[in-house]
Amino acid sequence: MSTQPSSPRTTIFGFSPLVLLTLAYPLTLALGSLYSLTIPASSPYNALTQSHDPATAPSYFARKDNLINIYFVKRGWFWFTLALFVFQYYQHYVHTPSTRRLAQAATRYAVATAVWILITQWAFGPAIVDRTFAASGGLCDLSARAAVEEARTDNAAVAAGKKVEGIVTGAGCRAAGGAWRGGHDISGHVFLLILGSGMLVLETVPFVQRRWNNMHIGTKAALGTAALSWWMLLMTATYFHTWFEKLTGLVVAFTTLGVMYILPKEIEAVKQVLGQPGS
Ligand SMILES: CCCCCCCC/C=C\CCCCCCCC(=O)SCCNC(=O)CCNC(=O)[C@H](O)C(C)(C)COP(=O)(O)O
Numbered sequence: 221m222s223t224q225p226s227s228p229r230t231t232i233f234g235f236s237p238l239v240l241l242t243l244a245y246p247l248t249l250a251l252g253s254l255y256s257l258t259i260p261a262s263s264p265y266n267a268l269t270q271s272h273d274p275a276t277a278p279s280y281f282a283r284k285d286n287l288i289n290i291y292f293v294k295r296g297w298f299w300f301t302l303a304l305f306v307f308q309y310y311q312h313y314v315h316t317p318s319t320r321r322l323a324q325a326a327t328r329y330a331v332a333t334a335v336w337i338l339i340t341q342w343a344f345g346p347a348i349v350d351r352t353f354a355a356s357g358g359l360c361d362l363s364a365r366a367a368v369e370e371a372r373t374d375n376a377a378v379a380a381g382k383k384v385e386g387i388v389t390g391a392g393c394r395a396a397g398g399a400w401r402g403g404h405d406i407s408g409h410v411f412l413l414i415l416g417s418g419m420l421v422l423e424t425v426p427f428v429q430r431r432w433n434n435m436h437i438g439t440k441a442a443l444g445t446a447a448l449s450w451w452m453l454l455m456t457a458t459y460f461h462t463w464f465e466k467l468t469g470l471v472v473a474f475t476t477l478g479v480m481y482i483l484p485k486e487i488e489a490v491k492q493v494l495g496q497p498g499s
């Protein structure tokens with residue numbers, strides 16, 4: 221059985237993985253935003269749908285119904301969980317088992333999962349992305365549906381009453397046939413993809429460098445998932461959202477990664493609970 225690496229200090233070309241990630245993600249967003257400037261005017265961007273019209277989409281990846289979006293990103297937390305689990309399983313199997321290290325890795329995962337839930341799914345009511353959207357002036361506009369209803373019922377008063385209802389989530393609004401408009405929409409894709417891939421890279425990197433030619437399948441699964449996430453992040457940066465919506469997605473993901481991987485370096489009590497990958 222091989223021994224567990226003892227030092228958490230890992231550098232790539234002299235830089236720590238944290239520094240490299242801190243540079244790589246904003247650069248990826250900037251690259252995508254720059255590339256989007258080359259999209260021809262014949263493929264106009266629709267701010268309401270936050271995308272290009274599928275009929276004139278500039279690329280397969282500019283379509284919301286692209287298969288990687290549907291099966292990978294939209295179920296992203298499942299895939300990140302699976303990749304982390306497979307990685308930890310092989311790590312435990314190949315290296316010296318340590319219940320403490322495993323418990324700390326599970327706690328890091330639990331923190332990330334809790335934040336993911338609060339930001340994108342449910343925060344004691346609407347998720348934080350929905351609350352921020354509403355707090356910044358967004359609302360569910362049901363006028364398109366109301367217009368259809370007006371034509372059907374010939375009752376403008378009833379239809380007008382449908383314009384704004386007590387719908388407090390983007391998903392609820394879309395389900396009601398309305399448009400979630402007017403507010404600031406933190407990019408859920410940018411948040412999810414940076415948090416998930418950042419975790420995968422930071423969990424595996426101490427082992428990747430030491431065993432570059434001899435990586436176990438768990439490490440390969442984790443890095444493969446991170447690579448696919450990076451590609452989808454570039455696609456989101458290129459074809460979807462405004463730069464400010466992407467920036468806020470990045471800030472929320474970086475804050476979470478900071479709590480998980482920087483705070484334990486600074487505060488001993490946090491280190492006891494969360495540990496550090498590779499230590
Ligand atoms: C340190 C590692 C320890 C790991 C220990 C874990 C043990 C787990 C055991 C087995 C693993 C397999 C089982 C996995 C269960 C995972 C449960 C789930 O996460 S299911 C949820 C799947 N759903 C998603 O991933 C939804 C993702 N989507 C979103 O977050 C949003 O839709 C969006 C951010 C993409 C934005 O949405 P939009 O509507 O604005 O496009």
Ligand SMILES: Nc1ncnc2c1ncn2[C@@H]1O[C@H](COP(=O)(O)O)[C@@H](OP(=O)(O)O)[C@H]1O
Nearest residue numbers: 270283284289406407408409410452455456460
């Ligand atoms: N890389 C990508 N590929 C396909 N669709 C993407 C995408 N990035 C963002 N989108 C879509 O853009 C919209 C805003 O995304 P988000 O707020 O999560 O960043 C979502 O649309 P839908 O909610 O209509 O599916 C999402 O599916």
